Amino acid sequence: MAGRILVDGVAADRVSVLDRGLGYGDGLFESIRLVGGRAPLWARHMQRLAEGCQRLLIPSPDPDQLGHEVRQVGADMAQAVVRITVTRGIGERGYALPASPRPTRVVAAFPLPPVGDAAVHGVRMRVCQLRLAEQQRLAGIKHLNRLEQVLARAEWSDPAIAEGLLRDGSGRVISATMANLFAVIDGELLTPAVDRCGIAGVARAELLDASSSVRVTEVGLEALSGASELFLSSSVRGIVPVQSLDGRRYAPGVVARRWQQHWRDLGFSMEQGG
Amino acid sequence: MAGRILVDGVAADRVSVLDRGLGYGDGLFESIRLVGGRAPLWARHMQRLAEGCQRLLIPSPDPDQLGHEVRQVGADMAQAVVRITVTRGIGERGYALPASPRPTRVVAAFPLPPVGDAAVHGVRMRVCQLRLAEQQRLAGIKHLNRLEQVLARAEWSDPAIAEGLLRDGSGRVISATMANLFAVIDGELLTPAVDRCGIAGVARAELLDASSSVRVTEVGLEALSGASELFLSSSVRGIVPVQSLDGRRYAPGVVARRWQQHWRDLGFSMEQGG
Numbered sequence: 001m002a003g004r005i006l007v008d009g010v011a012a013d014r015v016s017v018l019d020r021g022l023g024y025g026d027g028l029f030e031s032i033r034l035v036g037g038r039a040p041l042w043a044r045h046m047q048r049l050a051e052g053c054q055r056l057l058i059p060s061p062d063p064d065q066l067g068h069e070v071r072q073v074g075a076d077m078a079q080a081v082v083r084i085t086v087t088r089g090i091g092e093r094g095y096a097l098p099a100s101p102r103p104t105r106v107v108a109a110f111p112l113p114p115v116g117d118a119a120v121h122g123v124r125m126r127v128c129q130l131r132l133a134e135q136q137r138l139a140g141i142k143h144l145n146r147l148e149q150v151l152a153r154a155e156w157s158d159p160a161i162a163e164g165l166l167r168d169g170s171g172r173v174i175s176a177t178m179a180n181l182f183a184v185i186d187g188e189l190l191t192p193a194v195d196r197c198g199i200a201g202v203a204r205a206e207l208l209d210a211s212s213s214v215r216v217t218e219v220g221l222e223a224l225s226g227a228s229e230l231f232l233s234s235s236v237r238g239i240v241p242v243q244s245l246d247g248r249r250y251a252p253g254v255v256a257r258r259w260q261q262h263w264r265d266l267g268f269s270m271e272q273g274g
Numbered sequence: 275m276a277g278r279i280l281v282d283g284v285a286a287d288r289v290s291v292l293d294r295g296l297g298y299g300d301g302l303f304e305s306i307r308l309v310g311g312r313a314p315l316w317a318r319h320m321q322r323l324a325e326g327c328q329r330l331l332i333p334s335p336d337p338d339q340l341g342h343e344v345r346q347v348g349a350d351m352a353q354a355v356v357r358i359t360v361t362r363g364i365g366e367r368g369y370a371l372p373a374s375p376r377p378t379r380v381v382a383a384f385p386l387p388p389v390g391d392a393a394v395h396g397v398r399m400r401v402c403q404l405r406l407a408e409q410q411r412l413a414g415i416k417h418l419n420r421l422e423q424v425l426a427r428a429e430w431s432d433p434a435i436a437e438g439l440l441r442d443g444s445g446r447v448i449s450a451t452m453a454n455l456f457a458v459i460d461g462e463l464l465t466p467a468v469d470r471c472g473i474a475g476v477a478r479a480e481l482l483d484a485s486s487s488v489r490v491t492e493v494g495l496e497a498l499s500g501a502s503e504l505f506l507s508s509s510v511r512g513i514v515p516v517q518s519l520d521g522r523r524y525a526p527g528v529v530a531r532r533w534q535q536h537w538r539d540l541g542f543s544m545e546q547g548g
Contacts, residue, residue, distance in 0.1 A: 005291055014288035015296060017279055017380045022289060022359065024420035025299025031367065056421070057428055083367060085296065088424075093305065093357065093384055095420065095427035095451055106291045110367055133407035133471075134443065137425055145419035146298035146369065147330070150362075151411055153369035154331055169408065177369055197407075 005108040006069050019104055021087030024095065025144040027104075028052040028087075030202075033112065033236050033268065034080040037071055040267040041235055044202040049086065052141035057097065058088050061105055073109035079269075081110045081236050087144070115237055119260060122243030122252050123162035123232070125176065127221065128152040131169045132197040140200040153177050163232060165221075165245060168197050173219045179232035179240070180204040182214070183224055184255050192219045203233035210262060229253035238263045279382040280343050293378055295361030298369065299418035301378075302326040302361075304476075307386065307510050307542065308354040311345055314541040315509055318476040323360065326415035331371065332362050335379055347383035353543075355384045355510050361418070389511055393534060396517030396526050397436035397506070399450065401495065402426040405443045406471040414474040427451050437506060439495075439519060442471050447493045453506035453514070454478040456488070457498055458529050466493045477507035477537075484536060503527035512537045 005013050020026035030045045039045065046063040053060040066084060074080040085106040091098045130152040138145065152164050163176040174192050175181050180201040182191045191208070193216050194200050208214055224230065230242035230250050239259045241252035279287050294300035304319045313319065320337040327334040340358060348354040359380040365372045404426040412419065426438050437450040448466050449455050454475040456465045465482070467490050468474050482488050498504065504516035504524050513533045515526035 007291060013291055015291055017281060017287055017289055017359070017382060019296065020424075022293065022296045022361075022380075023303070023418070024424055025418050026421060026424050029297075056425070081367065085291070087296075093355065093387070095423045097424070097428050106296075108291060113367070130411060133409035133412075135407035135422065137404060138407075138421055143421055144297070144299050145421045147300060147412055147417055147419045148409065149369045150294075150298055150300050150371070151330070154371050 004073050005106065006073060007106050008104060009065070009069060015104060015106065016090050018090045018092065019087055020089065020091045021085065021104060021144055023091070025146070026056070026088045027058065027085060027144045028056065029083055029085045029142055029144060031236055032070065032082045032084065034070070034074045034077065034082055035267055035269070036078060037074055038267065039070065039082075041202050041206060042067065044205055045235070048142060048200065048202060048205075049084070052143060053086065055137070055141055056088070056143065058086065058103055059101060061086055061103060066105070066107065069105070069107040073107055077109060077111070079112040081112055083108050083110065085144070113236070118162065118240050119238060120252075122241035122250070124160055125163045125165055125242050125245045126156055126161050127246050128155050128164040128166055128177070130155065130166070132166050132174055134168055134196040136196055139197050140194050142199050149177050166198070167221065171220060173221055173224060174198040176232050179234040179237065182207070182231050182233060183219060183227040184229040184253065185223055185227050189214045189255055190217055190219055193217065201233055202235040203238070206266070207233060207259060229255050231256040231259070238268055278347050279380065280347060281380050282378060283339070283343060289378060289380065290364050292364045292366065293361055294363065294365045295359065295378060295418055297365070299420070300330070300362045301332065301359060301418045302330065303357055303359045303416055303418060305510055306344065306356045306358065308344070308348045308351065308356055309541055309543070310352060311348055312541065313344065313356075315476050315480060316341065318479050319509070322416060322474065322476060322479075323358070326417060327360065329411070329415055330362070330417065332360065332377055333375060335360055335377060340379070340381065343379070343381040347381055351383060351385070353386040355386055357382050357384065359418070387510070392436065392514050393512065394526075396515035396524070398434055399437045399439055399516050399519045400430055400435050401520050402429050402438040402440055402451070404429065404440070406440050406448055408442055408470040410470055413471050414468050416473050423451050440472070441495065445494060447495055447498060448472040450506055453508040453511065456481070456505050456507060457493060457501040458503040458527065459497055459501050461502075463488045463529055464491055464493055465489075467491065475507055476509040477512070480540070481507060481533060503529050505530040505533070512542055
């Protein structure tokens with residue numbers, strides 16, 4: 001991984017054990033897909049990161065500096081995922097904010113994960129037992145407190161199952177463990193609200209801004225059984241149809257195909273990593 | 275800090291940026307007070323850590339090895355706080371558990387924080403606005419997802435206020451930001467349940483085991499206004515009376531004094547760090 005990781009702008013692969021990112025999950029991250037060194041959704045990633053910093057009271061990093069570092073680590077990779085991690089920086093014991101915070105920036109490039117023919121045929125999903133807790137102060141942003149997602153993903157190990165459906169304590173459907181969810185129900189494209197829990201995905205934001213006909217609403221599990229299409233959105237994996245949910249089958253439909261075309265038009269390929 | 279930090283048993287002050295502790299807050303910690311190199315509540319810390327590892331599906335570290343490392347970092351300090359951090363170890367991108375997890379152990383010694391005359395006169399507290407989310411899968415254990423505590427502690431900067439009172443979404447009182455809470459109401463000693471949110475403190479466990487007359491129950495904020503005593507329990511700071519809560523005054527009472535004596539009997543001094 002030499003040369004693929006920068007810590008505060010310097011080639012390195014370690015951070016202080018006193019970093020509050022390690023101590024309390026006190027920070028944020030973004031996973032950004034690069035195509036030929038370019039990040040088609042860059043502005044949206046920077047917008048979410050800035051909002052997260054504002055909500056957590058962490059000084060925002062300079063997007064131009066981050067952009068420079070992202071290009072540096074992903075320079076010679078045709079396809080890559082770059083993870084940016086921003087923490088509140090070093091602090092000694094205790095939750096109180098450091099008087100003079102110096103946030104830590106980690107920028108690391110990874111190969112694009114292989115996804116096979118998921119974009120064509122869709123993926124299999126299951127419903128997770130774990131229920132997301134409702135915390136408005138943290139909902140929507142991509143913070144580093146991800147134990148719920150870790151525990152939900154640990155519910156299955158069958159490699160044929162690609163994703164798990166997450167609900168809140170009241171049974172409302174929220175998202176997949178690492179993607180947002182869209183459903184076509186009675187001809188209308190819906191996606192769950194993420195203002196009480198869940199992450200407001202960058203790909204989800206792209207869809208919402210590109211079409212006024214997508215409705216953000218509460219979605220119950222029963223409603224999904226009447227859906228004509230289900231698909232996932234992920235800034236890394238793109239638009240991925242859901243082939244089945246706990247055995248109930250869905251066919252990739254015209255709405256997913258239309259959004260896959262939109263995705264390609266942004267500059268992403270669906271064939272590799274889509 | 276040279277010699278005061280061990281990472282996987284070796285003197286070091288950094289961990290990999292790929293550690294899941296940094297990536298997802300995927301781990302646990304214990305803050306342990308040492309007196310003359312000895313940890314009076316060691317067995318309770320190891321018990322909670324083991325339960326946390328079991329709940330998070332992280333292989334438990336060997337308590338004997340941890341004990342050796344704790345003595346090593348705290349060897350020449352008369353009073354110290356040692357933080358043990360155990361993470362799921364290194365993982366590449368994605369929430370799925372590594373096939374062969376190799377947990378990371380960080381053992382770091384810090385000077386005991388000065389607490390002045392808190393044990394004698396008590397501390398001032400305020401009620402926090404932030405409400406703890408309810409997540410039974412994570413309640414009670416001391417995991418690394420601590421953004422709620424960070425945000426709650428960020429609600430005030432007045433150094434005269436030592437602690438903040440945390441409630442859940444339904445208004446139930448749960449704890450302070452870094453201590454458990456006890457209240458004497460109608461002559462009975464009560465402490466809030468922590469099975470939906472909050473941390474089951476090691477000092478709290480000591481009190482519950484040492485006396486059958488402490489009742490674990492739901493406690494509302496209104497009930498506290500009728501309390502004859504309020505006090506905090508913390509494995510680092512001991513038994514600390516609450517002097518005021520949002521302006522309402524309490525006097526350190528006989529119940530707090532009795533538990534302070536129990537604390538001294540365990541081998542802790544109240545005068546320094548109590």
